[in-house]
Amino acid sequence: MMNLREKLKRDLDESDSRLRELVLTLNDEQLAVPYNPGINPPIWEMGHSAFFFERFLLRDLYGDDPRMPGNDEMWDSFEIPHKERWRASVVPGKEVAIEYYNRVIYECRARLDSPEELTPDEEYLFQYVIAHQNMHVESLIWCRQTLGYPAPAFVEFWEDEENPRKDRGDVEISGGTYYIGKPRQNGREEMAADFCFDNEKPGFEMEIQPFRISRTLVSNAEYLEFVEDGGYENPDFWSFGGKFWLRESEAVAPEYWEKRDGEWWVRRFDQWEKLRPDAPVMHVTFREANAFCQWAGRRLPTEFEWEAAFGRGIANLEGCDLAGRFCGTAPVDALSENDCESGCRQMIGSAWEWTSSQYLPFAGFEVDMYAYMSTLQFATHNTTKGGSWATAPSLIRPTYRQAIYPNRRDMFTGIRTCALG
Numbered sequence: 435m436m437n438l439r440e441k442l443k444r445d446l447d448e449s450d451s452r453l454r455e456l457v458l459t460l461n462d463e464q465l466a467v468p469y470n471p472g473i474n475p476p477i478w479e480m481g482h483s484a485f486f487f488e489r490f491l492l493r494d495l496y497g498d499d500p501r502m503p504g505n506d507e508m509w510d511s512f513e514i515p516h517k518e519r520w521r522a523s524v525v526p527g528k529e530v531a532i533e534y535y536n537r538v539i540y541e542c543r544a545r546l547d548s549p550e551e552l553t554p555d556e557e558y559l560f561q562y563v564i565a566h567q568n569m570h571v572e573s574l575i576w577c578r579q580t581l582g583y584p585a586p587a588f589v590e591f592w593e594d595e596e597n598p599r600k601d602r603g604d605v606e607i608s609g610g611t612y613y614i615g616k617p618r619q620n621g622r623e624e625m626a627a628d629f630c631f632d633n634e635k636p637g638f639e640m641e642i643q644p645f646r647i648s649r650t651l652v653s654n655a656e657y658l659e660f661v662e663d664g665g666y667e668n669p670d671f672w673s674f675g676g677k678f679w680l681r682e683s684e685a686v687a688p689e690y691w692e693k694r695d696g697e698w699w700v701r702r703f704d705q706w707e708k709l710r711p712d713a714p715v716m717h718v719t720f721r722e723a724n725a726f727c728q729w730a731g732r733r734l735p736t737e738f739e740w741e742a743a744f745g746r747g748i749a750n751l752e753g754c755d756l757a758g759r760f761c762g763t764a765p766v767d768a769l770s771e772n773d774c775e776s777g778c779r780q781m782i783g784s785a786w787e788w789t790s791s792q793y794l795p796f797a798g799f800e801v802d803m804y805a806y807m808s809t810l811q812f813a814t815h816n817t818t819k820g821g822s823w824a825t826a827p828s829l830i831r832p833t834y835r836q837a838i839y840p841n842r843r844d845m846f847t848g849i850r851t852c853a854l855g
């Protein structure tokens with residue numbers, strides 16, 4: 435097995451090269467992105483990602499001087515108001531931001547090459563800032579999708595015409611006591627050995643009733659039935675909050691779907707393609723996920739049921755649709771070599787799975803080191819699980835909890851349902 439230092443080098447090189455690819459292949463015109471509440475200007479995002487390395491590693495840990503004195507607030511997402519990130523008089527230009535990024539990443543990367551043993555603090559903080567960088571790699575990918583920019587070079591699409599198998603239906607998860615989350619960790623040594631975020635701790639045992647959950651994600655064809663059955667017009671399917679969202683958004687289908695001459699098309703980055711019936715439905719809000727369930731006589735799993743269904747999970751992440759492997763275009767029945775023991779498929783990668791659970795701290799929650807990583811989203815967001823095709827393998831794990839605002843659908847969100855009763 436790869437030791438942690440080698441793993442950190444590999445993970446940093448990967449997140450760094452993806453981030454560069456996502457930002458530096460855009461020309462000046464593309465970099466001047468219009469204001470949009472769901473994205474960040476790519477140049478700001480690049481500097482913000484470097485700021486985490488600079489602040490937590492170079493300064494707090496190694497005691498170095500600031501590389502850009504007086505600019506902390508400008509790079510800190512919880513200090514700079516979202517709109518200000520677009521203001522040229524506030525955020526430095528491209529050359530300055532890229533130079534800052536290059537210098538910081540180079541200096542941090544060099545630390546991993548030093549012959550000295552890494553301390554638990556270094557091991558923990560490197561994992562933290564690389565994970566944070568990977569979160570921004572994913573948001574830069576949806577930024578490109580939002581804006582209709584070309585796909586980054588590292589993504590690929592499912593090419594097989596044939597859907598290899600049809601394995602739909604439910605699997606049964608037996609009732610019993612399940613361990614949810616990660617155990618409480620004492621000190622940096624334990625935190626470095628089994629890295630996770632504060633919101634995944636402290637774990638606890640939970641009694642879960644037996645339930646049935648679908649083996650696969652909801653496919654485009656399955657969701658299309660709901661659309662064509664008047665799903666968006668019938669208020670009976672929509673929750674209280676769902677009705678408001680529907681009125682406001684005037685949605686008639688998932689984001690990026692369009693009907694032309696009786697056929698449905700989907701936009702992926704800057705390309706339109708015919709709806710792939712067997713691929714998972716993506717870009718749906720929590721509201722739509724619930725309305726679909728209501729129509730289908732189903733329900734969403736809780737985040738705890740999701741973890742129970744994941745169980746001891748899968749042997750490795752190699753075959754999952756992560757890091758742009760298939761861009762969520764593989765059939766929901768495909769990739770069976772990565773089934774969980776329960777028989778659930780594509781639980782890791784493909785699409786973030788909405789759960790019915792409000793995103794809340796576990797009892798006994800404590801902030802690890804950066805209060806804003808989790809706390810601002812408690813109680814206003816829902817928990818999604820499993821990662822999407824745009825998530826990095828080194829970021830995702832079964833206990834990972836991604837908070838997504840229930841009215842959002844610009845992120846790569848999909849649906850897995852449970853049987854009622």
Ligand SMILES: [Fe+2]
Nearest residue numbers: 482511566570
């Ligand atoms: Fe961030």
